[in-house]
Amino acid sequence: MARWEPNARERLVRAAVDLFTEQGYDATTVNEIADRAGLTKTTFFRHFPDKREVLFAGQDLHARLLADAITEAPEPATPLAAVGAALDALAATFTEDRRAFGARLRPVIAGHSELRERAAFKRAGLAQAMADALHGRGVPEPTASLAADLGIRAFHHAFEQWADPTCRQPLTELARHALDELRTAAAALG
Amino acid sequence: MARWEPNARERLVRAAVDLFTEQGYDATTVNEIADRAGLTKTTFFRHFPDKREVLFAGQDLHARLLADAITEAPEPATPLAAVGAALDALAATFTEDRRAFGARLRPVIAGHSELRERAAFKRAGLAQAMADALHGRGVPEPTASLAADLGIRAFHHAFEQWADPTCRQPLTELARHALDELRTAAAALG
Numbered sequence: 001m002a003r004w005e006p007n008a009r010e011r012l013v014r015a016a017v018d019l020f021t022e023q024g025y026d027a028t029t030v031n032e033i034a035d036r037a038g039l040t041k042t043t044f045f046r047h048f049p050d051k052r053e054v055l056f057a058g059q060d061l062h063a064r065l066l067a068d069a070i071t072e073a074p075e076p077a078t079p080l081a082a083v084g085a086a087l088d089a090l091a092a093t094f095t096e097d098r099r100a101f102g103a104r105l106r107p108v109i110a111g112h113s114e115l116r117e118r119a120a121f122k123r124a125g126l127a128q129a130m131a132d133a134l135h136g137r138g139v140p141e142p143t144a145s146l147a148a149d150l151g152i153r154a155f156h157h158a159f160e161q162w163a164d165p166t167c168r169q170p171l172t173e174l175a176r177h178a179l180d181e182l183r184t185a186a187a188a189l190g
Numbered sequence: 191m192a193r194w195e196p197n198a199r200e201r202l203v204r205a206a207v208d209l210f211t212e213q214g215y216d217a218t219t220v221n222e223i224a225d226r227a228g229l230t231k232t233t234f235f236r237h238f239p240d241k242r243e244v245l246f247a248g249q250d251l252h253a254r255l256l257a258d259a260i261t262e263a264p265e266p267a268t269p270l271a272a273v274g275a276a277l278d279a280l281a282a283t284f285t286e287d288r289r290a291f292g293a294r295l296r297p298v299i300a301g302h303s304e305l306r307e308r309a310a311f312k313r314a315g316l317a318q319a320m321a322d323a324l325h326g327r328g329v330p331e332p333t334a335s336l337a338a339d340l341g342i343r344a345f346h347h348a349f350e351q352w353a354d355p356t357c358r359q360p361l362t363e364l365a366r367h368a369l370d371e372l373r374t375a376a377a378a379l380g
Contacts, residue, residue, distance in 0.1 A: 078379075079379060080379055116311070117307060117308065117310075117311040118307065120307075120310050120311045120313075120314040121306070121307040121310045121311065123310075123314075124310040124313075142343070142347070142368075142371055142372050142375050143375045143378065143379065145343065146340075146343070146372060146375050146376060146379060147379055149339055149343070150336075150379070153332070153335065153336070153339070157332070178332075181332055182332050182336060183379065183380050184380065185332050185333045185336050185380075186336060186376040186377070186379050186380040187376070187377060187379070187380020188333065188380070189268075189269060189270055189333065189336060189337055189340070189373065189376050189377070189380075190373050190374065190375075190376040190377020190378070190379075190380060
């Protein structure tokens with residue numbers, strides 16, 4: 001039976017981002033990540049299939065948070081009001097102590113096409129989770145997918161601002177503002 | 191000096207889709223693709239870095255077509271009118287003889303997460319090319335990115351319909367219709 005390692009997952013994520021920052025993504029091995037985290041390679045593979053997935057560990061949790069918030073938004077919420085509730089729920093998990101970590105994660109992903117590719121796939125997956133939850137509220141296509149896209153775009157934009165070390169606003173506020181701007185832009189396009 | 195191989199690129203693409211369909215993506219090697227196309231592995235690597243990229247060979251060309259059409263759309267075109275012109279330009283390259291090929295490509299990509307991931311990245315790249323061209327016309331953010339997203343979503347949806355063997359409509363018409371629907375949905379969201 002496996003030994004319980006406190007915070008193994010988070011330790012591995014932080015070790016990976018440290019090493020990717022110091023020596024590059026390509027040059028870093030799973031062994032080095034496990035070593036830096038003070039854990040074994042076996043423990044690493046209990047948590048992640050490979051070094052790339054370490055950076056996208058939150059995807060399933062984030063998808064669930066977004067979808068649940070949409071499902072639970074009180075009637076009658078417009079599609080974008082439900083999406084706004086979802087962004088609130090997700091943004092609330094990005095507490096102030098995670099801002100500096102976000103700032104370090106950003107250049108790692110931006111610096112490597114394989115990671116940018118994975119990040120685009122993550123965004124598509126989160127958008128799909130929101131669209132599916134909107135379908136569950138009876139929102140038809142293409143409205144559901146479009147509202148979900150606006151939500152993901154708003155969150156991504158807000159996160160980029162929030163992860164800037166000079167930023168002082170909470171992520172929730174930035175995401176709300178970005179969604180408002182997109183709502184206005186959508187109305188102007190139509 | 192390399193021998194000139196007529197239509198090498200297209201022969202490799204068709205051989206790859208044949209083999210991926212017959213025996214699966216994972217089980218297919220670059221050697222087999224080259225063999226099936228009646229070409230050498232060296233010729234393969236002159237055209238593509240790996241077997242995955244064979245399926246996304248059109249990305250740069252598509253990005254240029256979309257961007258050029260937006261840049262050249264007559265003033266005063268609204269952002270979505272310019273995007274509509276871009277979809278016309280791209281859809282016009284999908285001639286009737288390519289429909290059956292599209293139908294075979296679709297399940298190959300849908301059946302493999304690595305390929306779905308790459309497809310999501312391609313869509314993000316095409317959207318970025320359109321957004322950049324809209325910036326060049328003076329369209330501000332987030333309007334430019336949003337209009338580009340609507341365009342890519344419309345094209346993707348239209349392509350899925352067009353690649354259905356029972357479909358008889360031209361891709362241009364399907365894309366125009368999809369963009370109109372998205373314009374209406376965007377207005378309703380805003």
